[in-house]
Amino acid sequence: MPAPKKILIDCDPGIDDALALTLAHGCPALDLVGITTVGGNVSLELTTLNALKLREFLGFPSVPVVAGSAGALVASRIDASEVHGFGGLGAAVLPEPRLKATDGHAVDFIVDTLSASPGEISLVAVGPLTNIALAVRREPRITEWARDFTIMGGSYTRGNRTPAAEFNIAADPEAAAIVFGAGWTVNQIGLDVSLTALANGPILDRMRDLGRLGGELLIPSLEFYGMTTAHDGPAVHDALAVAHVADPSLFEFTPGVVDVETAGRFTSGMTVIDFNLRGRVPNANVARSIDVDRFWDLTLSSFAQVEARLP
Template identity: 70%
Template sequence: MKKILIDCDPGIDDALAITLAHGSAELEILGITTVGGNVSLPKTTANALRLREFLGFPEVPVVPGSPGALLRPTIDAAEVHGDSGLGETRLPPPTLPPADGHAVDFIIDTLASAPGEISLVAIGPLTNIALAVRKEPRLVEWAREFVILGGSYTRGNFSPAAEFNIAADPEAAAIVFSAGWTVTMIGLDVSRTALATMAVVDRMREMGRLGSDLLVPCAEFYGMVTASDGPAIHDACAIAYLIDPTLIEIQQAVVQVETMGRFTSGMTVVDFHLGDRAPNALVGTSIDTGRFWDLMLGTYAQVAATIA
C-alpha cells in the first residue's frame, strides 16, 4: 500500500479526488493539508473536514496552510465551484476541528518521519509546497515521488496560457519546479479528456447517498452533461496516477514557470527536447479514459457501500 500526503484546495474536483484516494485499496492517506485556491482557506479547510467525516476517515489529520499566493493578490475559482467550493453537494457541517499547527510544518515532519516512503501529491496551488521546500530543502530527497495536478504544455483554463493551480501562485510553482526533484506534472492535456459523460453520471446515481449527496452534485454543477461530453474531473487524474501509473503516458521534459509575462504569467513552458539537459519533470501526455473511469467508478462503488 502506498502512503500519500494530499495538499489540496477543495473544490469539487478535489472532493472527487479525495474520495478516490480514500476508497483505493492501493493508497493510505496520512494527512490532508489545505491551501487557499478554488475558494478561501477557511472554506477549503472546512470542505476537507466535511469530506473526512462524510467519507469516514476521522483519524486522518487535516491541517490548514497558506491562505494565498506568495507575492501577488489572491484569486479564486468560486464562479466554477460555487460560493462554498462544493457546489450543490449536501454534506453535513464538520463536528471535528482541524489539527493544530501549519500545513508547511506538517508536510516537512511527515516526510521526515519516513524518508523515501511517502508520496506527496498537490492538487491545488503550490504555495504550501514552495514554503516547505524553502524551509527544508531535504524535502525533495525525502519524498518517494511528487505528483501535481497542474500546468499544461498546450493551453490554459485560467488564461489562454496558464492553468489555474499554477496561475494562482506562479512564484510558488517556479520554486517547486526548480527545487531539485522530479515533478510528475499531470496537467490539462490529460485531465481535459477525463470527462464525466451521461453514462458516468448515471452510474454515480446508483451509488446511494455517496452518489446523491456528493458525486452527482459535483459532476452536474461543473457543467452540461451529455451522452458524449461533460465536465473534466481534473484532480482525480493525479490520484489515479498514484494508484496505477500505467493509466497515463508520460514524457521527460524540462519545465519552467513564467512569472513575468503580461499575457503568459503562470504558463508552464514545457520543453520535451532535452539535449544534454537533465529533465526536472515527467509530463503527462494522455490518459486511458476507459480504464480511468473503470477505476474511478469501481472505487466509488466500494466507498458507497460503507456510507449509511
C-alpha cells in the same frame, strides 16, 4: 498483494479535489495519511471546512486535516468560485463537521510527516503550490524524502484561467517556479490530459447507482461543475493525480524541462515545457495521455468501496 501506498494530499476543495479525496479513501492501493489545505478554488477557510466535511461524510475521521497558506507568495489571491460555487462544492450540501482541523500549519505537517517516513509517502498537490514551495524552502530535503511527487497543474498547450495559464499555476506562479526548480522530478498531469477524462452522461449514470455517495456528493457537485466546464461533461482534473499514484501504468509520460513564467504580461503562470532537452536535465515527467476507460474503472470501483462503508 503489495501494501497500500501512503499518500499525503495538498488540496483546495473544490469539486475535483472532493473526487480526488474520495478516490484516495476508497482505493485499496492507497493509504491516505494526511490532508493539507491551501487557498485556491475558494478561500482557505472554505477549503479547510470542505476538507473537514468530506472527512466525516466519507468516513476517515482519524486522518489529519491541517490548514496552510491563504494566499500566494507574491501575487494577489484569485479563486474559482464561479466554477465551484460560493461554498466550493457546487450544489452538494454536506453536514457541518464535528471534528476540528489539527493544530499547526500545513508546511510544518508536510515536512514533519515526510521526514518521519523517508521514501515511504507519495506527495500529491492538486491546488496552488504555495504550501509545497514553502515546505521546500523550509526543508529542501523533502525532495529526497518524498517517495514521489505528483501534481495536477499546468499544460503544454493552452490554459484555462487565461489563454496561457492553468488555474493552479496561475494562482501562484512564483511558488510553482520554486517547486519545479527544487531538484526533484515532478510528475506533472496537466490540462492536456485531464480534459480527456470527462464525467459525461454514461459516467454520471454509473455514479447515480452509488447510493448516498452518488446522491449527496457526486451528482450534485458534478452537475453543477458541468454547467461551467466542458460541454461533454466536466473534467475531474485532480482525481487523475491520485489515480497516478494508485496505478502509474494508466499514463504515458515524456521527460521534459518545465519552466514557469512569472513575469509575462499575458503569460504569467504559463508552464513552458521543453521536450527536446538539448542536453538539459529533465525536471519533470509530463503526462501525454491516459487510458480513460481504465481510469474510470479504477475511480468508480473505488467510489463503490466508499459507498459500501459510508457511516
